[in-house]
Amino acid sequence: PVTAGSIVVPYGHVIGNEKWRGSEVAQRLQGKVRLIFEDGLGLVDFHLSNRTCILLISEADLVAGDEFKRRLVKFRNASSLRGIVIVEKTQISDQYYLGVQKLVVLELGMVLLPVANQGEASQLIVQLVILFLGLQVREQSRDRGANPFLRKQRAQPAEPAALQTVQHIPGVGKTKALLLLQHFGSIHGLCNAAINELEQVVGQTAAQQIYSF
């Protein structure tokens, strides 16, 4: 059965597909995360949260042919979950990697991460779990400082920037830029200033330069 819908993952747990019971990746995960096995996960190998899941592609899958591609496309079409594809990139499967990357990242728009073996896969899954669960905790406390790549919303003061920008007009340095902004209030006001208004602030030559710019 093709199941790709969301399931409820208890907080702090990872739900694994029954087929991974006893595997190396499962054994290595078990000491670090609370792993529950479930039957009937269908296309998905591990659920990290209600929204995020992992599809594991082994070296053997890559060599065997295109079956794994059908599985990925099926998942993409059937599910709105965020799918992270982890692929075993070894000396043998390396030649397939570029093709897989093109399909997964560029065509399907999913995340693809290469690992060398199941041990590395479990280490990566642990890091993903830490991060995804860590965020849930922190969002509740309204602190999003954990992920260094999430942009902090920070309003920049507009005045210094406007001052910089105005100095790009030929003939205008720091002093004139300040005068101009004090007088006309904004770049918008400055653009719509008449030439005689400009002359009163910066003199004839500069006014001409600004006006023609």
Place this chain on the structure above:
Amino acid sequence: LSRVPGEHSPSLCILADSREISSGPEVISFLRAVHGLRVQVCSLGTSDYVVSNRLAVDRVLQSELQSPGNRNKLSQRLQRLQGIFQRICVIVETDRVRPGETSRFFQRTQYYDGVLSALVQAGIRILFSSCQEQTAALLKELALLEHRKDAAIQVPTEPEGHRRDILNFYLSIPSLSYGAALNLCHSFGSITAMAN
């Protein structure tokens, strides 16, 4: 315009940061010579490459992701990019093996996995490349993809004279990308028209 993937159209254009001339010369050469793309080298300052009006690409060596010393630099850079571009992609390139050096064994660290996870969670796209040649091929694929989605850079990228001054004026506006500044340059007759 040709919309057939794989067939290069003359309008396909990529902006490259001038620092890439020294750090990734083969990438630029391959883009031009093999893939027939127009590569405009300019001082982008923000990202290594700008592939479309909304997509910026940073080229990062695998060793840079391995060492915690780079964490701040990388995160500041990517945070800034996120303020400017809708989409960001990181190409993780395997380090070059220097002549005489036996292939270094890549020891995957927890830290490396943590960085990858953080990138994924921040919604940054990650591609892996094993050399500069592959990086160039990936950049071309990205440019083609963006072209199909009508986001390609389609304005002349080398303004001259007065337009050059106007471009510099636009570039000084915070959070405006090089591509956006070029577009402003070409869609408005004057700065007054833009301001109004």
